[in-house]
Amino acid sequence: MSYFSSDTPPLGAAQPRFLGAALYDDPSNGYRDSFASQNTQNTFRTAPSVVTSSVYALTNDTPQAEQSAAYRDDPNDPEYNSGSGQGGNSNSPRYLAEKRSAYAIPRVKSKRGLIIAGSILAAVIVLVAIVVPIYFVVIKPKSSSSNNSSGSPSSPTSTSTSSSGQPASDVVTGGNGSTITMEDGTTFTYLNPFGGTWYWDPQDPFNNNAQAQSWSLPLNQTFRFGIDKIFGVNLGGWLTTEPVSYAPALYQKYPTAIDEWTLSEAMAADTSPGGGLSQLETHYQTFITEQDFAEIAGAGLNFVRIPLPYWAIEVRSGEPFLPKTSWTYFLKAIQWARKYGLRINLDFHALPGSQNGWNHSGKFGSINVLYGPMGIANAQRSLDYIRILAEFISQPEYQDVVIIFGITNEPQGTPIGQDALSRYYMQAYNNVREASGIGEGKGPFISYHDGFLGLPQWAGWLPNADRTALDNHPYLCFDGQSSAPMSSYAQTPCTTWGATMNTSMNAFGFTAAGEFSNAVTDCGLYLNGVGLGTRYEGTYTPGTWPVMGSCTPWTDWQSWNSTMKSSIEQFALASMDALQNWFFWTWKIGNSSTSGVVESPQWSYQLGLQNGWMPADPRVASGTCANQGIWSPPLQAWQTGGAGAGQIAAAVTSSYTWPPAQISNAGAVSLLPSYTPTGTVATLPPPTFTYSSAHAVKTASAGDGWENPSDTASGMVGIASCSYLNPWVGTAPPPSPLCSSGAAARAVPAPLITPVPRHQS
Template sequence: MMLFFKAVKALGLLPAIYAQAGIFKVEESSSASPSSSASLSIISEEIAEPSSSSRLSEIEIIRGVNLGGVFLIEPFIRPSLFDQFNSSDTSDTPVDEWTFSAALGKEEAKRQLEDHWDTFVTKDHLEALAENGINWIRIPVGYWAFNLTDDEPFVDGQLPYIERILGWAQETGLKVELDLHGAPGSQNGYDNSGHRVTPEWLHARINVDRTLDALRKMSLLAVEWEDVVYGIQVLNEPSRWKWPVADILEFYNEAYDLVRGITNDVYFMIHDTFLGPNDWSTLVSSNWTHALMDTHIYQMFDNYIITLNESAHINMVSTMAENVTRFDRTNIGVVVGEFSAATHDCTKYINGLGRGSRWEGTLEYVDHPLCPFESCSCTGDYGSDYTQFSDHYKRFLRRYIDAQLSIYDQELAGWFYWNFRTESAPEWDYLLGVEQGWIPKFPRTAIPKSIEEEVSATDL
């Protein structure tokens, strides 16, 4: 079957094969804007037996960036989408993609989201990433792009835009990880799952089945774009506080069998559920092949770590990475799937729309400011206007990023920065950070003269 698939691809016969199999294929050139009226059908048939390829053994270190907030919108990445509501009754204000779509209705939500999909990420962005030494992108996608029911407020139509990005990645030499970022019922209750609600994902088998169906269709998309898609993450940040790790592991094993039943040519990627990769040493199946454990390392969401001074934040990098670098399963590597330059939570909506910050002491359950200074204010170095950043702070950001990359880039399978761009969150904006000099290009570049200053250890 696989030989047949290769043959028809070489002969240019795939469109007809895909049409018969129910697999979409966008015929426009990759630089064209996808049409919302394009004739697409949902992937519904497996068309190739899994191959056995050695290509995954030959891949260099992953140096990646997330395309977050594109196909699963998050308030802190693009606050303007949510600021349009400006309701005095915060109980009715949309806080995630579910409530955003419900508030606007499907027709208007689709109009706004199609404009967002069409403009928020462009080929120029991917070319800039590649020029700066990035070799992978991670594309977070909600399940509703693949499996949407009529009673859900979400809208679909993402697939032609995803394919357009895959085409750009192909042209710019970027490898792609497809990341299922939101599951039915919400796997964690965060807005980054698409629905900020008490998570119900594993409470109903139908949710698991729909998740697996989305993964099946995602895997078939990977087969279609086999020269571009090199990884599939089966679910982002499932909550171990809500469900036993054993239950999440059972899902991972089901997902592994499903993905490997379709393709062996992608990395099978799982999230550590914030348990820490080293704690998974005895849990992950020794039979898994080409598997990666995804861990996310942030220093601003912990009530103690956020109180540290700059020097302590840099020292904390190696402390937090220790559990990761000690992971000793020989059949599974570790990649830091998310990290950033931020050490504060002043960023607008970073804790969720309508919620405050630990930094200023306005977050629920925080009874006093937690910044390391006598006066705590989300302005200046800790505000949203990077033109107000001091040279000292930009120097710290560079040292903080260098400290992280010195570990992630040398001792692990690689990393993905979160995020490629934002509207008003400078420390989370990779392209801005490179432009301003606090994120290095690859091969590693020196600190730009514009932000050089002599900073002693005691100053930090």
């Protein structure tokens, strides 16, 4: 989320075309029931989605048959529920017809025939008694399933224990009302009124059969950008901390902490019992848990956006952050998202040096990416981290869960300049596509933040790029303040954001709101930062702000009446309809350690659900804005990886060579500190899943962290004979001389001409 230091709103608002109903079934028709929701103690296993599975081989002849014979969530389907048995499938006419054609009933003509038939039956029973155990103990563990539509490989399956050492449960799937047992042995009841089904089998940890809701595609089917709607929520404050999202347990304990940098320093200096930097891992363990993912699916949401900092990969000298640990919890997030059928937008939230100077970038203060004397060096390092993350999530084990990669959160485009930002974006595109395979439909959608330059500034940018998206963060609360009641904002999102989003879907391609909230004022604990006050009460610094009133009516949610709650819900519905594809900021806000309650209530989706100002079903937002001018699908084929994807014209790519010649507030790149590609590139470790096979415990294949073995370029590191400033230096003259004469030539590479992308039809 962003914290503006002026009253100038981000550019991009224009007169809207109103929005209409989204592409959903008429709710008046009712939503489909589901077998899983009726069978609250569900112990069945859903059929694997791959043509190589043994169950598939028994009941299907073609891949098309697999689609029609797969598990259905509609118990009223006559084809699958015409029999008298449980579950419908085993007694359906089609199922029985297939079995009868395969196993014809013998005609018995005499006692001799009965004896022969009995002997054959006995032999069959003996044979089955021998073959079935051999299959499940020996053959099946050696097979590998590819539980997604692209046929990507998965880990071996057999009897197993989970990575935490807990015994594997016989129950691997379930629906509404089923009991979930977490890794620590605690349980909760899965509540999902939308026909969603969870799936987790530690014997088969990359199975993608889970489905968040009956109307959201399961993970083993390809999400259709521009057709399927993104109903998402951010997990803000979890793996990248910031004061507003988790004030009580962290920031209020240390009065000097204003960002994760100073928080980390304060924790490391705290040698008392309960102190130390390990408190951050306790936060990772407790703030967001598996149950949150289950609740998100049960709230009708199908995506999570997870902010991740660069120190999940590594830190360098002088950087106080807890290194590599948050990556472990991102891996847990992938596992939990897979279990509940949720898809992930990986948001690279905090870059070395800071891309915006705000507290959520790691260090409050100055911009040092693409800006200032360390601007090029920090950008080089950031591009390495983008490459490393792209290599990991492009692996077949993860590509159907992590399907969007937001390469840089909220860079400040105005001071950086759109030219330098565009060149950086182009090079990031190359890195991601090199990792995932250009033109092959692999790897994530690449999401670019608009840099607060406004969506129209990116119209027509990078035509024919392979699967790119534009990210916008529309907030009202950081603009000029108003004492108008919440009810007066009922249609504001429609008239402020709707037309801009519609236009961008045509002019750029897929466009989504990576962040928005219900806040219309900047009231809230630490919302602007620690000790910075609020515009609404006239206490915000810097600047002079007129007093609008007290923030108490906007934060004392326990006193809100039904009118206030319904007004907030109306604003949320209008926002959802206007933005069309969105991620609310944020799922959860922690309690204040002084008051014991949430003090930024309009930012918490979970609190709104619990107290009646967020919709229990986000689909009801459809039509909140007037039924006219809504963008009509589909996107152009190349925008979703179809014909022409990746065929960027050479004239276009030559306009965005890397690096830029100039860096804002610093000058010529050739005169600035720069890194050289001679270092070792980090490889992110995969999770560990163990299973038992042939009386031995083995480790399931989880990938090696690097999808493209041909991507062998070295990492950006400093040159021993060169001088470098602190990456977080802010405004300072560059060191002189930068390097010895020999090293100077190596420090700044020649501009990279982006090659014409490879394409495989």
